[in-house]
Amino acid sequence: EPEVTQTPSHQVTQMGQEVILRCVPISNHLYFYWYRQILGQKVEFLVSFYNNEISEKSEIFDDQFSVERPDGSNFTLKIRSTKLEDSAMYFCASSEWTGNEKLFFGSGTQLSVL
Amino acid sequence: RKEVEQDPGPFNVPEGATVAFNCTYSNSASQSFFWYRQDCRKEPKLLMSVYSSGNEDGRFTAQLNRASQYISLLIRDSKLSDSATYLCVVSSGTYKYIFGTGTRLKVLA
Numbered sequence: 001e002p003e004v005t006q007t008p009s010h011q012v013t014q015m016g017q018e019v020i021l022r023c024v025p026i027s028n029h030l031y032f033y034w035y036r037q038i039l040g041q042k043v044e045f046l047v048s049f050y051n052n053e054i055s056e057k058s059e060i061f062d063d064q065f066s067v068e069r070p071d072g073s074n075f076t077l078k079i080r081s082t083k084l085e086d087s088a089m090y091f092c093a094s095s096e097w098t099g100n101e102k103l104f105f106g107s108g109t110q111l112s113v114l
Numbered sequence: 115r116k117e118v119e120q121d122p123g124p125f126n127v128p129e130g131a132t133v134a135f136n137c138t139y140s141n142s143a144s145q146s147f148f149w150y151r152q153d154c155r156k157e158p159k160l161l162m163s164v165y166s167s168g169n170e171d172g173r174f175t176a177q178l179n180r181a182s183q184y185i186s187l188l189i190r191d192s193k194l195s196d197s198a199t200y201l202c203v204v205s206s207g208t209y210k211y212i213f214g215t216g217t218r219l220k221v222l223a
């Protein structure tokens with residue numbers, strides 16, 4: 001079964017450093033998403049991406065965050081200057097369409113900011 | 115009011131029991147509804163979509179009540195392997211899906 005892959009599975013970084021989280025969505029999917037989950041809390045929407053541009057973003061997704069699809073397969077989330085409160089599990093997801101279609105999630109990147 | 119609200123539980127039930135979870139949503143324009151399952155520290159995985167007429171998949175039954183803006187999940191004949199957090203997910207047809215906080219289920223031997 002096709003799957004969404006995320007790398008790395010764990011990332012440890014110092015506060016203020018830049019991190020890039022990588023995702024390879026399912027190949028025929030057109031819509032891509034980033035979610036995050038702080039330990040013990042709910043899964044929170046960050047951003048959705050379609051046709052090489054951001055479709056929607058949440059209040060969490062401020063100027064420190066950016067997304068990119070640098071080639072035909074990768075989808076990245078960059079955090080420019082990490083804060084302690086950015087520590088969370090970051091999930092990438094993709095869907096064939098949006099709205100009514102189910103999301104397929106990657107296994108996540110656990111980001112720890114020290 | 116939260117966009118998607120769930121009782122966090124935990125629900126502790128014996129094997130073989132029937133258990134039901136509810137979820138309420140605030141946006142009356144919501145169009146699509148899902149139940150996902152999340153095991154500890156893992157990614158959410160789709161359990162089932164929820165259709166207007168209600169739907170069943172084996173031991174799992176989902177219902178939608180648009181008038182009252184809630185969806186439900188019924189699990190019959192609970193198994194130990196059903197122990198997980200059940201996430202209610204709602205989409206208004208735009209580019210984001212909103213997750214509830216999840217309801218924890220623990221099935222006891």
